[in-house]
Amino acid sequence: MKFLNQMTLKFDSLSVNEAFARSAVSAFCVQLNPTLDEITDIKTAISEAVTNCVVHAYPNEVGTVEIFVGLTKDCVFVSVKDNGVGIVDLNQAREPFFTTKPDEERAGMGFTVMESFMDSVELLHNKNGGVEVKMTKKIKENKLMAKKEQNV
Amino acid sequence: MQVNSKVINQTLYLSILGELDEHSAQYIRGELDQKLLNNFYRQVVLDLSGLKFMDSTGIGVLIGRYKKAREKNAPMFISNPTSHIDKILKMTAVYDIMPKIN
Known part of the structure; x- marks a missing residue:
C-alpha cells in the first residue's frame, strides 16, 4: 500500500512503554x-496490542515490540509486531473473555476492545515467531475544517 | 496516578486519578485493596471522573475489586466515567455487576 506518511517505532516490551507507544502513535x-x-x-487499541506483547509475547524476558503506522488521506494503518512465544490458536485468542492468565485478574477482552474500536483487526503468525496485529481505522473527513477551507 | 477515598454515610467513595493500564495496574490495585480493607462501609462508589485513560487491563482490576467488596457484602457502583471509558465498560458488560449511578 502507498502511504502519504509513515513511521516505525521499536522499543523494549516494558509496561512503562505502553503510555509512550499510544501517545506517540x-x-x-x-x-x-x-x-x-x-x-x-x-x-x-494500541494499548491493548502492546499490553499483549508485554504480558503474553514475552512473559519471562524483555523483547522487542515494533509498531508501524502508515497514513493515507483518510485512513490509519497500524501494525504491532513481536518475536515472542506466539499464539497457537489465533481464533481462540480473539474470543471474548478468553484468557490464558485467569489467575492474574485478566479480563480476556483485549482483542474484543481492538475489534470494537478499529474498523478492521487482523491477527497473523509472524515469520520469525511471535504475532503481528494489523489494524485500520478510517478517519472521517473533518467537516468543519473542510468548510473553513472552502470559505478561505 | 493516585487513589483517593472518603466515607460518607457508610458509603466508601474511591476515586482513581490518572491512567489505568498494565503499567499502573499493580499500584492502583494495591491502593484500592488497602482502602477496601481498612474502611467500614455498606457500599462502594468508584468515581472515575479523574481517570483519563483505561484499557481492558483496567476491566480486570475493577472486577477484582468488585469481588473483594462482595466478600464484605458491599455492592459496588461506578460514577462519572469519561465517554471513552463508558464505552469500554458497556462493551465488556461491567455495568451488569457494577451499575452506573449519577
Missing part, C-alpha cells in the same frame, strides 16, 4: 485531523 495520527473519539479509539 496518536500524536502521529493528529495530522489527519481526527476527532477526539477517533484518537482515543486508536490509543486504546
Whole structure:
C-alpha cells in the first residue's frame, strides 16, 4: 500500500512503554485531523496490542515490540509486531473473555476492545515467531475544517 | 496516578486519578485493596471522573475489586466515567455487576 506518511517505532516490551507507544502513535495520527473519539479509539487499541506483547509475547524476558503506522488521506494503518512465544490458536485468542492468565485478574477482552474500536483487526503468525496485529481505522473527513477551507 | 477515598454515610467513595493500564495496574490495585480493607462501609462508589485513560487491563482490576467488596457484602457502583471509558465498560458488560449511578 502507498502511504502519504509513515513511521516505525521499536522499543523494549516494558509496561512503562505502553503510555509512550499510544501517545506517540496518536500524536502521529493528529495530522489527519481526527476527532477526539477517533484518537482515543486508536490509543486504546494500541494499548491493548502492546499490553499483549508485554504480558503474553514475552512473559519471562524483555523483547522487542515494533509498531508501524502508515497514513493515507483518510485512513490509519497500524501494525504491532513481536518475536515472542506466539499464539497457537489465533481464533481462540480473539474470543471474548478468553484468557490464558485467569489467575492474574485478566479480563480476556483485549482483542474484543481492538475489534470494537478499529474498523478492521487482523491477527497473523509472524515469520520469525511471535504475532503481528494489523489494524485500520478510517478517519472521517473533518467537516468543519473542510468548510473553513472552502470559505478561505 | 493516585487513589483517593472518603466515607460518607457508610458509603466508601474511591476515586482513581490518572491512567489505568498494565503499567499502573499493580499500584492502583494495591491502593484500592488497602482502602477496601481498612474502611467500614455498606457500599462502594468508584468515581472515575479523574481517570483519563483505561484499557481492558483496567476491566480486570475493577472486577477484582468488585469481588473483594462482595466478600464484605458491599455492592459496588461506578460514577462519572469519561465517554471513552463508558464505552469500554458497556462493551465488556461491567455495568451488569457494577451499575452506573449519577
